[in-house]
Amino acid sequence: MSNEKEREKFQQAKAAWEKMREKYVAKLKPQKNLSGIPIKTVYTAEDIAHLDLDTMPGVYPFTRGLYADGYALTPWMQQMVFGYGTCEETRKKMETLVAQGMEGYFGNKVFNVVYDIPTMYGIDADHPEAEGNVGQCGVHLCTSEDYDELIRGWELETTNFSLITGENCLPGLAHIVAAAERRGKTPDSLRGNSMNWYPRIAVQDIPSWEPKQGYALMTDLIKYCTKNIPPWNTTNIFMYGISEAGATPVQELAYGLSWGKSVIDAGKAAGLNPDSFVGRLGFQIGIQMNFFEEIAKLRAHRKMWAKITKDAGCTRPQCMHARVHIHTSGNVLVAQQPLNNTARITMQIMAAVLGGVQSIHSCSYDETIGIPTEVSHRTALRSQQIMMWESGFRQVADPLAGSYYVEWLTNEMEQEAWKLFNELEDHGGYMKGLEGGWIKSRIDASAYATKRSIKSGELPVVGVNKYVTDEKEQHQPFRVDYEIERKAIERLRAFKKKRNQQEVDKALSNMKNACMDLRDGKGELMPALIEAARKGATNGEMMVPMREAFGWVVTE
Amino acid sequence: MSNGKIRVLLAKKKIDVHGRGTKLLARELRDAGLEVIYYRYGTPEEIANVALQEGVNVVGVSIMTSGHLKVAEKLIPALKKNQMTDVLVIMGGVIPEVDFEPLKKMGVHEVFLPGLPGEQVAEYIKSHVGKVSLK
Numbered sequence: 001m002s003n004e005k006e007r008e009k010f011q012q013a014k015a016a017w018e019k020m021r022e023k024y025v026a027k028l029k030p031q032k033n034l035s036g037i038p039i040k041t042v043y044t045a046e047d048i049a050h051l052d053l054d055t056m057p058g059v060y061p062f063t064r065g066l067y068a069d070g071y072a073l074t075p076w077m078q079q080m081v082f083g084y085g086t087c088e089e090t091r092k093k094m095e096t097l098v099a100q101g102m103e104g105y106f107g108n109k110v111f112n113v114v115y116d117i118p119t120m121y122g123i124d125a126d127h128p129e130a131e132g133n134v135g136q137c138g139v140h141l142c143t144s145e146d147y148d149e150l151i152r153g154w155e156l157e158t159t160n161f162s163l164i165t166g167e168n169c170l171p172g173l174a175h176i177v178a179a180a181e182r183r184g185k186t187p188d189s190l191r192g193n194s195m196n197w198y199p200r201i202a203v204q205d206i207p208s209w210e211p212k213q214g215y216a217l218m219t220d221l222i223k224y225c226t227k228n229i230p231p232w233n234t235t236n237i238f239m240y241g242i243s244e245a246g247a248t249p250v251q252e253l254a255y256g257l258s259w260g261k262s263v264i265d266a267g268k269a270a271g272l273n274p275d276s277f278v279g280r281l282g283f284q285i286g287i288q289m290n291f292f293e294e295i296a297k298l299r300a301h302r303k304m305w306a307k308i309t310k311d312a313g314c315t316r317p318q319c320m321h322a323r324v325h326i327h328t329s330g331n332v333l334v335a336q337q338p339l340n341n342t343a344r345i346t347m348q349i350m351a352a353v354l355g356g357v358q359s360i361h362s363c364s365y366d367e368t369i370g371i372p373t374e375v376s377h378r379t380a381l382r383s384q385q386i387m388m389w390e391s392g393f394r395q396v397a398d399p400l401a402g403s404y405y406v407e408w409l410t411n412e413m414e415q416e417a418w419k420l421f422n423e424l425e426d427h428g429g430y431m432k433g434l435e436g437g438w439i440k441s442r443i444d445a446s447a448y449a450t451k452r453s454i455k456s457g458e459l460p461v462v463g464v465n466k467y468v469t470d471e472k473e474q475h476q477p478f479r480v481d482y483e484i485e486r487k488a489i490e491r492l493r494a495f496k497k498k499r500n501q502q503e504v505d506k507a508l509s510n511m512k513n514a515c516m517d518l519r520d521g522k523g524e525l526m527p528a529l530i531e532a533a534r535k536g537a538t539n540g541e542m543m544v545p546m547r548e549a550f551g552w553v554v555t556e
Numbered sequence: 557m558s559n560g561k562i563r564v565l566l567a568k569k570k571i572d573v574h575g576r577g578t579k580l581l582a583r584e585l586r587d588a589g590l591e592v593i594y595y596r597y598g599t600p601e602e603i604a605n606v607a608l609q610e611g612v613n614v615v616g617v618s619i620m621t622s623g624h625l626k627v628a629e630k631l632i633p634a635l636k637k638n639q640m641t642d643v644l645v646i647m648g649g650v651i652p653e654v655d656f657e658p659l660k661k662m663g664v665h666e667v668f669l670p671g672l673p674g675e676q677v678a679e680y681i682k683s684h685v686g687k688v689s690l691k
Contacts, residue, residue, distance in 0.1 A: 117571045117572065117573065117621050118571065120573075121571050123571075129570050131626070132569075132623040132626035132627070133621070133622075133623055136621060136622045136623060137621040137622055204574065204575070205575040205579070205596060206573055206575075207597075244574065244576065245574075245576055246576055334670075335653075335669040335670055335671070336669065367650075368650060368669075368670055368671075369652045370622060370651075370652045444579060447576055448583055451580050451584070451673070451674075454673070455673040455675070461671075464671060464672075472653050473652075473653045473654075474653070474654060475652065475653070476652070476654060477652045480622075482626075554596070
């Protein structure tokens, strides 16, 4: 409000507005967003008068986006999660997705491949505990032949392989490096992403490494890539996992950024210069159901990460970029009348795009029922593509900037998140919060509070506590033939017969020594893993000495 | 039902991910006055053995990443083998409704959709426990 006259005009309007509402204003119910921040019904210039909004997209602190012209040069990457069966079935799906137009920056190919649970846990198809799970919720990849098949024919320098591994993250990278070598390529030809998300153990109740060792393994991968595959994205800061476990959007911001800081700290403690590796860390963030809260969260996130990285000693702008892949929330989708989920997913994609993210996976409407069908998966991809080409959303960078509400809320989310972030830092930081269950207890409490408010009706969910019907759903989910398990075991057995067992044993024995050394704070593990992959050690075989050396525990 | 409380074993299949649903249910069943033994991950045989050791009245298995039919196929015989023929068996999670009937044919007494208020599960348990048979 630049001058006295304008200010007076506004005050007159405000007085008229107050008059309009005086009869009912006392009856209005107080509102809050999912993070518990009180929300007014109207925002004005007065709400943002104290904020410094003089910035531009592409300029520090990047609140308005990482790139100067938003999506004008290239749209976001469409990175649909996929993968099932053996590499054979997954190859077919890759080809289908390419034919459906799924692509990354400047038309490059992107494959966001999810492994099945046995591979993530580090057991091969023939392990008794793998029974019933092989190829079911992801692809089973355990031999070097599987990885050869995965990358066959794709141009490595322009294809992004994002490997959604679990604890087999380092063996997974070793295998794809060895597969690239067999094609006559050096490791630095590879493009893609390791998850390297050990810290997710703070919220996921699954067996994994002991915390100190988990961080040592994470850092080992970062060190290897920084030296040998500089373009590889080493680490996925899995805020989505925090969110799906029950965190509010503000908790997701605070604990996610604290996780990110813990990775930077670990890298620096291992002797790395922040400018050499921080630019290859990336985020995976969830989108829940309060539209503007999610947009504000994404804007605040960029600003906060820029400050954290700068404070950590980064000087290159790329190292201050919070590069974000969105996974729309699966937890908010419901099993009742599953087609209704398309409305939820559409809204979530809109929030991601208006929030200015780099990459999106959109859930399929039937994920609450089972593995997505071809139609539901395609519809999720097409929803992104409709947004990309028909909506006009990407014509203007950060189109909600300047909105009284969005700017106020962006600042509010940031300030609330800093409070929780600083509280955790004062407690000793993310790793400490992981070890002692500090983070988990807070997020579990939020999950419980959410469930209570759904039960009471305070948080309306269509089909669950509103417009409830008792119709039965006849939806047939995608079925993965259990025959695939037999096929995977046969492939594995045939593979093992072909390899030189002596060489495998020797490589595994060297790998075991490297594991023990790393456990004791010495040496590097990745080279020994790559050598084992070259000689034909399977994913499950590599994980045995790793479990021995680094512990295998469920944190409480 | 020593101390009068219904004892419920809550488990997930041996290798699975995302524990939010099971943990919430454990808490909600406790709120409803049931005693919950939270076992997390187990093979059907392990689940049946813990059920026997703990002398539970109810076995609940949560599934996130498919395999419910395989689990039921082994769990029911394993419970019978342990002479637990009067235990109430329920399942829940990401399970398609079209599979509810096949699961019931195998002996599972009830299957629940994800995200329901835990009270619904507690009410079902209270009105059915001790009145069923796996024979």
